Amino acid sequence: xxxxxxxxxxxxxxxxxxxxxxxxxxxxxxxxxxxxxxxxxxxxxxxxxxxxxxxxxxxxxxxxxxxxxxxxxxxxxxxxxxxxxxxxxxxxxxxxxxxxxxxxxxxxxxxxxxxxxxxxxxxxxxxxxxxxxxxxxxxxxxxxxxxxxxxxxxxxxxxxxxxxxxxxxxxxxxxxxxxxxxxxxxxxxxxxxxxxxxxxxxxx
DNA sequence: ATAATGATTCGCT
DNA sequence: GCGAATCATTATG
Numbered sequence: 001x002x003x004x005x006x007x008x009x010x011x012x013x014x015x016x017x018x019x020x021x022x023x024x025x026x027x028x029x030x031x032x033x034x035x036x037x038x039x040x041x042x043x044x045x046x047x048x049x050x051x052x053x054x055x056x057x058x059x060x061x062x063x064x065x066x067x068x069x070x071x072x073x074x075x076x077x078x079x080x081x082x083x084x085x086x087x088x089x090x091x092x093x094x095x096x097x098x099x100x101x102x103x104x105x106x107x108x109x110x111x112x113x114x115x116x117x118x119x120x121x122x123x124x125x126x127x128x129x130x131x132x133x134x135x136x137x138x139x140x141x142x143x144x145x146x147x148x149x150x151x152x153x154x155x156x157x158x159x160x161x162x163x164x165x166x167x168x169x170x171x172x173x174x175x176x177x178x179x180x181x182x183x184x185x186x187x188x189x190x191x192x193x194x195x196x197x198x199x200x201x202x203x204x
Numbered sequence: 205a206t207a208a209t210g211a212t213t214c215g216c217t
Numbered sequence: 218g219c220g221a222a223t224c225a226t227t228a229t230g
Contacts, residue, residue, distance in 0.1 A: 045211070054211070065226055082212050083223030089211085102211055133212050143225085177211050200212095205230080217219080 003159025039106030085133030
């Protein structure tokens with residue numbers, strides 16, 4: 001399966017919203033413990049600091065954790081959620097621009113058997129790689145992946161394998177789990193491939 | 205130093 | 218629909 005590695009210039013554009021939509025249909029790949037696992041990105045959420053109250057980097061917030069978001073585009077931002085889930089984000093924009101895109105769901109491609117093993121699932125369903133916590137577990141995202149470059153095919157990277165999505169096939173809805181973010185919670189910055197069952201929730 | 209909490213998921217009711 | 222799991226990060230003293 002040959003794909004074209006997404007280049008630095010894909011990630012370093014300033015506006016995170018088109019980048020998030022263009023990630024739909026691209027292939028996220030990880031290489032861990034001699035296993036290559038991958039999937040078509042089917043659902044993402046954009047986070048646009050400093051103005052976005054839902055972002056960890058809201059209002060130029062700089063802490064040890066958020067520092068990764070201020071790096072140049074084309075890196076992974078990984079954080080632990082609820083003490084359990086490793087969430088995989090794509091850092092975008094130039095250095096000191098704290099934009100990021102959360103990968104919420106993928107459609108399994110390579111290494112599906114290994115992904116099932118990592119998930120400890122008895123019965124395989126769409127929950128294998130749907131939902132950001134499940135994506136992290138299936139792709140074996142680890143805390144030490146925080147800050148790694150996506151620009152080489154070593155650990156984590158994103159490829160274009162020629163999938164083209166027409167504008168009308170992209171669903172735009174409210175982001176999940178950020179009700180505290182007031183008016184920013186209303187932004188339709190969750191993007192997903194319509195009619196694709198590999199998303200964390202059919203509606204929202 | 206301590207305490208609160210979360211860009212979630214799963215199992216049970 | 219509800220609550221537990223589980224811990225790095227964060228704010229606060």
